[in-house]
Amino acid sequence: MGNTRDYRYWLYEHQHNDVGEFFSMISNIVENNRVKINILLITTQEDLLKEFHNWLPEKYRVESINNVPIFTIRLSKEGHQSIKVVFVRHPHNPTIYFALSDCKSGEFKEIFTNFINKYFPTISRIFLTNNELYRIFHKIKELGYNVLVEFSVGKKRLSKTQKESYIRYTNKPYAEVFDEMYQHDQWVQSIRYRADLILNDGSSEISFRGTISRDCYFSAKKNISSLIHKIIPEAIQLASVRNEHLKLSAESAQEPKPKPTVINFEENVFEDISKNQSYVDALAELPSCSVSEYHTNPYIHLSLVDYLDGSSYDIWVVSSDRMVIIPQFSASNASIRRVVNHIFERIHDGVVEKYEKIVANSQY
Known part of the structure; x- marks a missing residue:
């Protein structure tokens, strides 16, 4: 998997049936090819691939490759280049899917996220609270990393306009950033962070960089293993407890x-x-x-x-x-x-x- 064509074949086109092996392969791709992977968590009670085949939003076109539990779509939107997105059904919770792509983050949000939003309520998003985001960063710290927030995007509650965002380039420990947002009564929209692995001699080295957003959008470069195996499972667990109560109420x-x-x-x-x-x-x-x-x-x-x-x-x-x-x-x-x-x-x-x-x- 030494060139772009090789790794993209294994990422999108090869039929994978084992989720664990697929994620191990993703980790190798990120480390060996220095690519950034975008990940969005979505949830549905329906067969996701069938939903895409049964109905398409206006101006979109979908071609599918392979089948569950791991399948790929080539997604086209009028006026944009097509992108590929691979879907992985959660091995223990079949209502949750990981959607992964190596496209540019702007394309991922403009083309794919907007596409998914049009399937509401059949397909919907998963959200995290400020407290839950804080606990996720604390989880990264517990894994032996020093976590610095490079920049954060927050919005003030009860502001005159929801579009009033506060972008801070801080390079501060995550706890300080959350304290500042709490003091200013803001909710976290997204955080870009750097995780430095603490070595035995007390020094540190950059292990990976990434983004975590309130709507369960994640990205990572250099090392994605901790994100896949530790951070995202923590996010799913935190959101699932709340969502189970809400499901019972709605039903x-x-x-x-x-x-x-x-x-x-x-x-x-x-x-x-x-x-x-x-x-x-x-x-x-x-x-x-x-x-x-x-x-x-x-x-x-x-x-x-x-x-x-x-x-x-x-x-x-x-x-x-x-x-x-x-x-x-x-x-x-x-x-x-x-x-x-x-x-x-x-x-x-x-x-x-x-x-x-x-x-x-x-x-x-």
Whole structure:
């Protein structure tokens, strides 16, 4: 695999059936060819390849190579060069796929990520919170690396515009960067980092560089083994715990008593009722949704409809550190995850818990 044609054949065209062997091969490709690999985690309950064959968004064309558990598509978008993306079904969770490509990161996001977004809610994205991202960087540190953030992109909560991004070129330890974002009430969009392996004599050497984004986009150069075998599994585990609660809540939408989703906040986020309207306005900024206000003072009660798939929710805030989301009539797992991620971005990080855990002390 010494030249581009050789490694791209093994990456995209050869039929692989063993996921472990495939990822070992990817690690060798990155180390020997000095390429950057883009990775996006996606989730679906359906047969992914069949979905691509059954329907295509306008201006896109797909040609498939090979079959599950590892298959490739050549993806073309009108006005752009085609790219190849290889999909790997998670060996222990068949609803999760890794999507990998060695194309430029800009092409990956412009062509592939936009393509995937058009399949919502059948195919959807996986999101991480600030706290979960911090735990992932702590995991890298536990593996024996000194982690420096080269630059970060954050956005301020309750800002007048969601487009107001804060890009910092820091070259600081990851803990300092997260502390600064916490102090400025920002949510993390993406972080580019450098992981230096700490040697026995106390010195260090650059082991790998990469990017981790809130929407489970990853990239790495030089060494991808730790990313594949340690970092991404940690991200999947963190997101899966939360998403299982959300799935159960969404599936109960048509029951006589739907299961509420409870978000607990470590701080008294809603203590100042003069900010209630700002929180409602922030919720209403979720794209492709509508919000109807019933009450905003002294408590919050509103309904939210997700126009992307018709999901609907009642949202209540009657205590300073808790929000309750009750699915109404129809709700999808993808939609409720989208709503909760928006809350974490625009209002505050929280923890999703089972309603039964707090019902004894709840006013709902």
